[in-house]
Amino acid sequence: MSRAGKAAAAFGLVLALPLAARAWRGAVDSGDTAWILTSTALVLFMTLPGLALFYGGLVRAKNVLSVLMQCFAITGVVSVWWLLYGYSLSFGSDLGGVVGGLDKALFAGVGVDAVSGTIPETVFALFQLTFAIITPGLVLGAFAERMKFSAVLWFTVLWATLVYAPVTHWVWGGGWLGQMGLLDFAGGTVVHVTAGAAALVSALVIGKRRGFPDTPMPPHNMTLTVAGAGMLWVGWYGFNAGSALAADGGAGMALVATHLSASAGALTWMACEWKKYGKPSVLGVVTGMVAGLGTITPASGFVGPAGALVIGIAAGLVCFNATNYVKQVLGIDDSLDVFPVHGVGGMLGTLLAGVLCSPALGPLSGLGFADGIGSIGRQVGVQAVGVGATFGYTVVVTFVILKAIDAVCGLRVDEETEIQGLDLVLHEERGYDL
Amino acid sequence: MSRAGKAAAAFGLVLALPLAARAWRGAVDSGDTAWILTSTALVLFMTLPGLALFYGGLVRAKNVLSVLMQCFAITGVVSVWWLLYGYSLSFGSDLGGVVGGLDKALFAGVGVDAVSGTIPETVFALFQLTFAIITPGLVLGAFAERMKFSAVLWFTVLWATLVYAPVTHWVWGGGWLGQMGLLDFAGGTVVHVTAGAAALVSALVIGKRRGFPDTPMPPHNMTLTVAGAGMLWVGWYGFNAGSALAADGGAGMALVATHLSASAGALTWMACEWKKYGKPSVLGVVTGMVAGLGTITPASGFVGPAGALVIGIAAGLVCFNATNYVKQVLGIDDSLDVFPVHGVGGMLGTLLAGVLCSPALGPLSGLGFADGIGSIGRQVGVQAVGVGATFGYTVVVTFVILKAIDAVCGLRVDEETEIQGLDLVLHEERGYDL
Amino acid sequence: MSRAGKAAAAFGLVLALPLAARAWRGAVDSGDTAWILTSTALVLFMTLPGLALFYGGLVRAKNVLSVLMQCFAITGVVSVWWLLYGYSLSFGSDLGGVVGGLDKALFAGVGVDAVSGTIPETVFALFQLTFAIITPGLVLGAFAERMKFSAVLWFTVLWATLVYAPVTHWVWGGGWLGQMGLLDFAGGTVVHVTAGAAALVSALVIGKRRGFPDTPMPPHNMTLTVAGAGMLWVGWYGFNAGSALAADGGAGMALVATHLSASAGALTWMACEWKKYGKPSVLGVVTGMVAGLGTITPASGFVGPAGALVIGIAAGLVCFNATNYVKQVLGIDDSLDVFPVHGVGGMLGTLLAGVLCSPALGPLSGLGFADGIGSIGRQVGVQAVGVGATFGYTVVVTFVILKAIDAVCGLRVDEETEIQGLDLVLHEERGYDL
Amino acid sequence: MKLVIAIVKPFKLDEVRDALAEIGVQGLTVTEVKGYGRQKGHKEHYRGAEYVVDFRPKVRLDVAVAADRVPAVIDAICRAARTGKIGDGKIFVTNLEEVVRIRTAETGPEAL
Amino acid sequence: MKLVIAIVKPFKLDEVRDALAEIGVQGLTVTEVKGYGRQKGHKEHYRGAEYVVDFRPKVRLDVAVAADRVPAVIDAICRAARTGKIGDGKIFVTNLEEVVRIRTAETGPEAL
Amino acid sequence: MKLVIAIVKPFKLDEVRDALAEIGVQGLTVTEVKGYGRQKGHKEHYRGAEYVVDFRPKVRLDVAVAADRVPAVIDAICRAARTGKIGDGKIFVTNLEEVVRIRTAETGPEAL
Numbered sequence A, B, C: 001m002s003r004a005g006k007a008a009a010a011f012g013l014v015l016a017l018p019l020a021a022r023a024w025r026g027a028v029d030s031g032d033t034a035w036i037l038t039s040t041a042l043v044l045f046m047t048l049p050g051l052a053l054f055y056g057g058l059v060r061a062k063n064v065l066s067v068l069m070q071c072f073a074i075t076g077v078v079s080v081w082w083l084l085y086g087y088s089l090s091f092g093s094d095l096g097g098v099v100g101g102l103d104k105a106l107f108a109g110v111g112v113d114a115v116s117g118t119i120p121e122t123v124f125a126l127f128q129l130t131f132a133i134i135t136p137g138l139v140l141g142a143f144a145e146r147m148k149f150s151a152v153l154w155f156t157v158l159w160a161t162l163v164y165a166p167v168t169h170w171v172w173g174g175g176w177l178g179q180m181g182l183l184d185f186a187g188g189t190v191v192h193v194t195a196g197a198a199a200l201v202s203a204l205v206i207g208k209r210r211g212f213p214d215t216p217m218p219p220h221n222m223t224l225t226v227a228g229a230g231m232l233w234v235g236w237y238g239f240n241a242g243s244a245l246a247a248d249g250g251a252g253m254a255l256v257a258t259h260l261s262a263s264a265g266a267l268t269w270m271a272c273e274w275k276k277y278g279k280p281s282v283l284g285v286v287t288g289m290v291a292g293l294g295t296i297t298p299a300s301g302f303v304g305p306a307g308a309l310v311i312g313i314a315a316g317l318v319c320f321n322a323t324n325y326v327k328q329v330l331g332i333d334d335s336l337d338v339f340p341v342h343g344v345g346g347m348l349g350t351l352l353a354g355v356l357c358s359p360a361l362g363p364l365s366g367l368g369f370a371d372g373i374g375s376i377g378r379q380v381g382v383q384a385v386g387v388g389a390t391f392g393y394t395v396v397v398t399f400v401i402l403k404a405i406d407a408v409c410g411l412r413v414d415e416e417t418e419i420q421g422l423d424l425v426l427h428e429e430r431g432y433d434l
Numbered sequence D, E, F: 001m002k003l004v005i006a007i008v009k010p011f012k013l014d015e016v017r018d019a020l021a022e023i024g025v026q027g028l029t030v031t032e033v034k035g036y037g038r039q040k041g042h043k044e045h046y047r048g049a050e051y052v053v054d055f056r057p058k059v060r061l062d063v064a065v066a067a068d069r070v071p072a073v074i075d076a077i078c079r080a081a082r083t084g085k086i087g088d089g090k091i092f093v094t095n096l097e098e099v100v101r102i103r104t105a106e107t108g109p110e111a112l
């Protein structure tokens, strides 16, 4: 059963039988709980310090702290928002398939004894929170090195409320996409398509960095980036295998799929660079790895090892070319390539999940379609609806949010600040004094 | 049941029925064990490399290795000490409520089949060891950049023996504070008050760094500090949620409290800086996060989500002002602000735990008082005794230890060494050769 | 029961009763599974970013990315190889005690419901993969700063196939060494002896770095190295305690042994440096820690706490002197000291495991000999055969592999590349632009 | 021959280099330096400790040229490096008694 | 005008800067350099490999001043930078033929 | 006295330092610089963005010597630093009007 199914079932029962909640205690499995506690730590680790270092190393030295600052501040803001009403909007009782109600605001009912499936609901809520944190975290790669810090904070709250929470509800919270049978094991649509679409819109609305693309803007510290990449890989074990919400064979197979796709993505990107530029780079390898991970995310609990290999290879090929296309042909300054890696990867993976979940593909077979769906065609159709709806909705709402913030308090720092660097001007600090 | 209770109960039985130990094997819960094994890794991770990087980034480049060296050496020394007699002093059979006996020296009786609660006693002993490691590790922030390395080693052994072990016994090992009903879930008194008090005394006894406060001594590598901060946050999941000694709803709620307090602490410190200095800094955000984590530590298993939020906000406000006060008004060179962050946070959190554990505070309700205590007033009284006794005892004994070391072999490096940097002079190494 | 025994038993049954596999589901223990999922993450973490940073910091700035690149590429290549046929060669049905058959190629039979012991076989397979990744990763320290990237890739595939897989089968996959009663809990022979022997041969075949030993080649960034060292320590909890393949007292005792040996190794190396050179260094402390960890690895599940202390001290003493001997007396440029630390440590630990496993050594007693072995003499004899066979076999095959690669496509970069640095010439990137 | 030493703002480096290349200067040497002058420094804040950093990052260019090229070089640098704001930097000119190209041991103007 | 080049110990930088400011020097440029001289270097140890590093960290100050200010400048630097221990550094004086302020194109002493 | 400024390839630094020590030069100051000249730079690739970095890492040596030692110094540097490939670097010589040893206030040649 997918996460959506498990969660919905558990919530349904909790809602139906609130008084019986205490009696549920026996339903908590300590092994499953241990694994989801661990997975929660792993997914937080992906953002702090994983993503922070990954992104921080890629910008210029004068802006490194601004990126680290944004990662920490987003974590703080989203966490408090989650307690206040974010969790409830996402996983509260379903309002017409569109959004959750406010019945779980302030974690109402999420006590020590509340249970979700075989784990405490507190653990479920925190595990989900770590996904809500990393998603806007991913977006910041698009507008790095030029967005006002205050604008980042406003953007985080509004975007989490208006984009992240509803889409999560659609897919995992009992909403219309989950009901329709969308397969998204760990966040292909919820995390990667939303982040990628928002990144694309952000890059276009805020505009290019001063000097792009003529001035070289190489990463200032690739050791940070590679360290962060390693942390992302490790943390992704929790992201995908934790999304099984249990420590069982399903988690094990998700782990296999995740690891193989990351490997295949890394090697494929490396091969593409070697062929096209004559030399493979470590930034290429780790980007391919992230592409492989992002792309397997929706599919990880539904495909087999060979299917995962196919997805990883596809991720490398498609995201490599998408990155070049966006930068060289379209000339868009999505500074840290969020859209071509996460957005494109998330869409690709969600669609491929619909194919490779099929149990009738011989060695490429997966673990089966969504309940009530019987063919690749129908499953892919549902997947396409999921991708399209998520992408379209995110693009429109993100655009409105950014324009509103720009009108009210301005999105972009002034030229002098951009030249001097955000670290000194916005935060009165410097990254290094060696 | 609190950790103290669980541990004491388990030990009582083990002591009463030594011959029956093998029969206990059935009592080991693999899920709980998995989570405490994981938590042990997480708490070690807090020190190595977490705290090492956090502190290492804050000193000047010429002293970075001395800090990393001290973190590793303390880990080694405390670990061997724990095996020899540290564990036994802390958790051996109670001697008058004051200290443990030597019956567990050399891990006597801690065999493959020994059980503590629902986990193997080996796992309990190692989990506790990681706390014993980080506590003197925290203290070194106070005397960074000027203490002799040999003096650090002596200090570690003496302080662990004379301060850490007895206080641990008082609170968690069956000693008088635990018996009195002190609520300290994961080390507000045991870890943070002792470390903070020792830091304050150390800073005063060893004196200011040459040039303080006129010469700028900015952090030499904030990316290390932020990386370490992220590791601390992640590792603290094991510190607090692991202190439930089980993978259950209690661990889940401790996780929720921990995470929210960290978030609220970070945001509050950020707001304070923004208001007072006009700009928020990433060092401020991560310091607020650590303050939030230190402050929730004693309370994490006893309060609810809203209570944790209150504690995080209080941590940010109080520790921010304490830091400024110690540095600007008192002019004390507690170099990495250990006392105002950990000491003040630990005291604040221990007191607030006494209030917010109350089950009768509406949305701010916690999970209940200690056994046999019936009102906030009485609980806070006990908490105050715990804070006062721990602080007073630590101050006196730390002072004596430092003076003794100074008399015998000297605490502080000479001026030439301080100017050249500890890395080259004491360790014949340099941090960077870029 | 050792890992070899557990695994063999499980596989035997799986092979005998393939149709009953689904019925096995009940045999999966969620707590054990949670711990091995976590351990898998921990061991991957040892390589990425642990080992990558540890090694990366030790080379010169111009070659840092080449090391990070090799770590990532090796991870990718070995992972895909494991799926294709590596896992099967190692753990497929036994062919004459020498190698596994191809029945598990492409993870055939390793479905969602396949079980190995008390955990899903997917989890077992991934856990084992992380060992297969780090072993060739360790070797690269020997030829760092001068090997062609393409040669590294070829070497990885050939060496994993011809050395790692068969030796793994001998010891853990049901092969002749396991049958003979070799005690190797977590890879003293499989990982450390093979890596060390291969390192020695590599250093000799590829030759010294230009300028060695006259030109100073100090580590370019010790903070990376120390960060990586901390990650290695934490990750090794999964390496050794995870090798219990369960979350039980055996895992707990392995954790104790691992931690104490690391501590003792670090302190011993520190003492040796202090005595010999007058000053202890942080590189010395972390190297001693790694030596302690490598040496306890084969013994970790078989010895008690005091035995682990002895092993750690022996590791520090022996590996310290071995390092000086190889570098100063033999003049071999094993650039990052892989042989004297891992090779010598692995041999030492495997032999000492044969002594200290004895249950009749008073406080130094361990947990018993291998099934059917009754005395220290006989156990040490078996251990010596294991060490000798592994070392000898690895030396010969590694030599042949390297000579073959050299003949076909060349092992070493040209002088100009070595002077300019591998990062720019092979990967068109620079580590830092501060 | 003269050695023209220019201290300019770092983000102007590429423009200055291009301007010099345009007038035929074939070589120069760049050093990262910190400047102290009329242009105010910046503040840094760390946990309540406030530091005023008076030094600003600058780059120094050393350009050896034949004496008659000096006015053109100064002119090119000024045009490319000027923002009109305080802190644009200085140009210093000293005399060069000898120039040697190490590779060929050529000396004098042809070594440039 | 003259260019006064001083090589001093890094931890003396702030004192020298202050001493120069006191006598009215309004600008200077600082470079991190490594010095080799009578002052002995240091040893470094890495896993049994011993390296002798002969170079010591120093800072170089370049101060352009009117010719008549040179003695005062030298005096200020000497007083502030002296520790009396070997390795205190050197001062070199060269002639400056021209000075230009980039922002205003002023030349000569008023450009300083 | 003269100031000899040499720009050489970084990996030649130790050899040049030794060559100078052999002919009795007792002190020098080293700066890490970036050179731009006939020697081509390198390309860097980051996710499809290609940057041509024209600057090459070099080191600059400043050696103050008595005027009569200049030819010997130039000769020593040239021999030690030459690889024969483009980019070996340059030597510039300027006049030094004064030298002061900060520690002792000695001036002139004995301050060297």
Ligand SMILES: Nc1ncnc2c1ncn2[C@@H]1O[C@H](COP(=O)(O)OP(=O)(O)O)[C@@H](O)[C@H]1O
Pocket (backbone or CB within 6 Å): D007, D034, D035, D036, D037, D038, D039, D040, D056, D058, D085, D086, D087, D088, D089, D090, E026, E027, E028, E029, E030, E062, E063, E064, E065, E101, E102, E103, E112
């Ligand atoms: N007298 C001087 N000697 C050496 N360098 C100087 C001198 N005055 C200024 N500089 C350099 O020129 C830079 C710019 O000078 P400043 O006074 O800030 O502005 P401006 O160039 O507009 O007059 C300084 O940062 C410093 O590097």
Ligand SMILES: Nc1ncnc2c1ncn2[C@@H]1O[C@H](COP(=O)(O)OP(=O)(O)O)[C@@H](O)[C@H]1O
Pocket (backbone or CB within 6 Å): E007, E034, E035, E036, E037, E038, E039, E056, E058, E085, E086, E087, E088, E089, E090, F026, F027, F028, F029, F030, F062, F063, F064, F065, F101, F102, F103, F112
């Ligand atoms: N001949 C020289 N040319 C250039 N720089 C020199 C020369 N001699 C010394 N220096 C610089 O001055 C610094 C101090 O010189 P040193 O001989 O160590 O001590 P002292 O200044 O006390 O004589 C050196 O580190 C070097 O940077």
Ligand SMILES: Nc1ncnc2c1ncn2[C@@H]1O[C@H](COP(=O)(O)OP(=O)(O)O)[C@@H](O)[C@H]1O
Pocket (backbone or CB within 6 Å): D026, D027, D028, D029, D030, D062, D063, D064, D065, D101, D102, D103, D112, F007, F034, F035, F036, F037, F038, F039, F056, F058, F085, F086, F087, F088, F089, F090
């Ligand atoms: N006119 C110049 N002024 C200052 N430095 C120069 C000049 N020409 C060359 N250089 C320095 O000398 C280095 C080598 O010069 P280049 O033209 O590449 O080769 P070569 O020395 O063989 O002629 C350059 O990288 C630069 O640092």
